[in-house]
Amino acid sequence: MTQTFRVSKPGIDVTSGTVPNNYYLDLIYPLLKxxxxxxxxxxxxxxxxxxxxxxxxxxxxxxxxxxxxxxxxxxxxxxxxxxxxxxxxxxxxxxxxxxxxxxxxxxxxxxxxxxxxxxxxxxxxxxxxxxxx
Amino acid sequence: MGYGLLISKPGIDVLGTLAQDQKNLIFDYNLNHLKTAGYGTVTLSASAGGTQLQTVGHSLEYQPLVVAYYHNTTTNPDRWLITTSVVPNTGISRIASDDSVACLSGTASIGFLYKNQAGAAGTVELLYEYFYEGSS
The missing domain is CATH 2.60.40 (Immunoglobulin-like)
Structure with missing residues (x-):
């Protein structure tokens, strides 16, 4: 399994789904710093x-x-x-x-x-x- | 050595030299990041040559940073434009669009001012997001 790092929104299972808007933080999408x-x-x-x-x-x-x-x-x-x-x-x-x-x-x-x-x-x-x- | 959370982009060693360039990081505990305070969709309609202002209240008590995109649901449904501010009364040159939307930020609300410079009534749909980051 590919390793990743995600923080999902409350109520969202962090291990499922691929919709970027479901995550506060996702390894694939850099946050504006x-x-x-x-x-x-x-x-x-x-x-x-x-x-x-x-x-x-x-x-x-x-x-x-x-x-x-x-x-x-x-x-x-x-x-x-x-x-x-x-x-x-x-x-x-x-x-x-x-x-x-x-x-x-x-x-x-x-x-x-x-x-x-x-x-x-x-x-x-x-x-x-x-x-x- | 201090403690903190660094997340590098895929393929970049978080302990390596490339990760010392902060633009190669997804997340850096040393830096602030935009935090969403609210988001939504508004629909703005105006007659030919007309305007419509739509405000969205907030309770931040300072002017927040806002980012918004809009499109004309009829004439340019696939062309999303970022809002700007205060466009001229004539001669809009933004990719031949007759629609402009100004984005403004106040201490109690954010607002979007649609100016329709087409010869017929128009409607734009706008997606916005505003952040805890702002003037304070």
Whole structure:
């Protein structure tokens, strides 16, 4: 019998079945391993935020941040966080929420054409050990 | 030597050199892993050019990490797209899809905003998972 390692969900017999979603942990399916995590609370003028990870490859990254919402008026910082990336370009305005991934760092950028440079934007990011490819 | 649980990928000696590269491990007790706080399916419908926001409550009291995928059940049933955020009012270029879904994360709920830019009513099905990991 091939050896394996599994942790099944409550009520699931760990010795039977092959449905991956029945297991919290399965040798065949690597878990995303958090390399680093952080929050930011940054003035618009201070973006991009650079976070060094020094992994030497392109890791999987997830970022959420506040959005600068406007509908023809003064931009308002949202309470909720939005998933990166977004990039909107109107006739004369841009909205950017972008996370660039490099081999040894990430760069997080949030901006909007009309926003005051001292406006603070909050968000968080997760960088994983697992490479994109 | 300390104690801990390391599980390497199949074919890699957990005590060998390759296992020192953490991306070759399935599980590493030194590292945090995403832990699912909730998951589910929502169906979003909007008229031509319309939007629909669906929220899902949670009790975490901070903004959790969310991952979600969606597809149009009629026009693109086999094409699942990851949610992004805040798409333009015109000119969506995501693989010629007329549907976009923004994913947002709040302290009491997560939400999904469907924007239908097709010329007819549309419906998308969305699968989501959110995690204990988040802004706190």
């Amino acid at each position: 958090v390399h680093s995590f952080g929050t930011f609370n940054t003035n618009v003028a201070s973006f991009p935020v650079t976070v060094n990870h020094n992994l030497g490859y392109y890791p999987f990254v997830l970022t959420f941040s506040q959005f600068l919402d406007s509908n023809g008026g003064t931009p308002v910082v949202t309470n909720e966080y939005y998933q990166h990336d977004w990039f909107l370009r109107g006739a004369s305005k841009e909205w950017i929420g972008q996370t660039k991934v490099f081999e040894n760092k990430i760069e997080i950028n949030v901006s909007q054409t009309d926003i005051a440079s001292g406006t603070s934007i909050k968000g968080f990011y997760y960088i994983f050990k697992d490479p994109i490819a």
